[in-house]
Amino acid sequence: MTVPIPKPGTPGFDQLVNRASRHNGRVKTGIPELDEMLRGGFMEGDAVLLAGSAGSGKTTLALQYLINGIKQGEPGVYVTFEELPDQIYRDAKNFGWDLRKMEEENKFRIICTSPNLLLESEGENLLDESLKDVRPRRIVIDSLSHLAMYVDKHDLRKEAYRLTMHLKTKGLSSLLIWESPQITGAAFTDYEGVISGSPRRVASEKFMDLFRRA
Amino acid sequence: MSNPTEVLQELLASEIRGDILVLFHRNPGLIDTLQGVARRIGKTEYSIEKDVQSLVKIGILKRKKIGTSEVIFLDRDRDHEVLESVANHLSTIRGSNEN
Numbered sequence: 001m002t003v004p005i006p007k008p009g010t011p012g013f014d015q016l017v018n019r020a021s022r023h024n025g026r027v028k029t030g031i032p033e034l035d036e037m038l039r040g041g042f043m044e045g046d047a048v049l050l051a052g053s054a055g056s057g058k059t060t061l062a063l064q065y066l067i068n069g070i071k072q073g074e075p076g077v078y079v080t081f082e083e084l085p086d087q088i089y090r091d092a093k094n095f096g097w098d099l100r101k102m103e104e105e106n107k108f109r110i111i112c113t114s115p116n117l118l119l120e121s122e123g124e125n126l127l128d129e130s131l132k133d134v135r136p137r138r139i140v141i142d143s144l145s146h147l148a149m150y151v152d153k154h155d156l157r158k159e160a161y162r163l164t165m166h167l168k169t170k171g172l173s174s175l176l177i178w179e180s181p182q183i184t185g186a187a188f189t190d191y192e193g194v195i196s197g198s199p200r201r202v203a204s205e206k207f208m209d210l211f212r213r214a
Numbered sequence: 215m216s217n218p219t220e221v222l223q224e225l226l227a228s229e230i231r232g233d234i235l236v237l238f239h240r241n242p243g244l245i246d247t248l249q250g251v252a253r254r255i256g257k258t259e260y261s262i263e264k265d266v267q268s269l270v271k272i273g274i275l276k277r278k279k280i281g282t283s284e285v286i287f288l289d290r291d292r293d294h295e296v297l298e299s300v301a302n303h304l305s306t307i308r309g310s311n312e313n
Binding site for chain 1: 243
């Protein structure tokens with residue numbers, strides 16, 4: 001089941017805008033088209049689920065979100081369960097982002113670990129050192145789909161909730177990546193139905209398509 | 215261990231130690247178990263234990279208990295110190311050889 005993004009003028013859109021106008025804090029993604037669509041950016045402190053199929057640009061978007069945060073004076077942390085940092089440094093260089101330099105300046109950290117270690121540590125001890133060094137305002141978890149491999153389907157919502165609440169209490173605005181198996185149609189699996197209640201699922205397949213067109 | 219010659223000897227003592235150093239220098243944000251680190255360099259847990267212990271002794275790597283597991287990660291500050299000290303030592307040796 002996918003959640004359609006409301007269009008301007010529709011009741012859903014107006015509800016979103018009204019709700020947003022009650023809050024001042026917006027976290028700009030730095031991607032003009034997306035910020036415009038989100039009326040200024042993500043809500044500060046929210047956990048946002050970014051879902052898309054392989055190769056749809058989730059990692060690039062997530063990195064861009066962090067880089068733009070750094071440009072606005074908000075350090076960021078990227079937690080990866082799949083790719084080694086070495087690959088991420090290399091890929092980022094193609095976009096002109098020198099992540100190693102940002103790490104040296106304590107503005108950015110890539111943490112590469114196993115999902116089961118993050119679960120065991122209850123999200124706290126494992127990330128602590130980096131959180132102390134960098135004092136991030138933004139964090140990306142790449143990905144919840146990998147985390148899902150280590151927990152029972154029925155525990156995933158609980159674990160995702162625990163993780164997002166931990167990040168929220170640290171004052172972090174988080175972007176959680178979810179790899180969907182397909183691009184259109186019923187893209188969300190049973191797992192996604194389970195976790196959809198925890199983070200704010202703003203960015204869905206439809207958004208990714210829109211972003212690609214922008 | 216603070217003598218640069220001793221540190222250098224320890225760092226170059228085995229090929230596995232070199233592989234571990236390369237892994238953590240290329241991926242400074244890596245946090246993994248002994249088994250995980252071994253897998254990432256194509257070795258077994260048992261075969262890298264001694265080398266990891268040596269790097270922990272020098273201070274480049276740190277060990278930390280996470281739940282029921284123990285993880286290994288790079289101590290960025292200490293690593294920087296050690297590399298700087300070794301580099302200074304090597305340039306001193308090079309300088310004295312040239313004279």
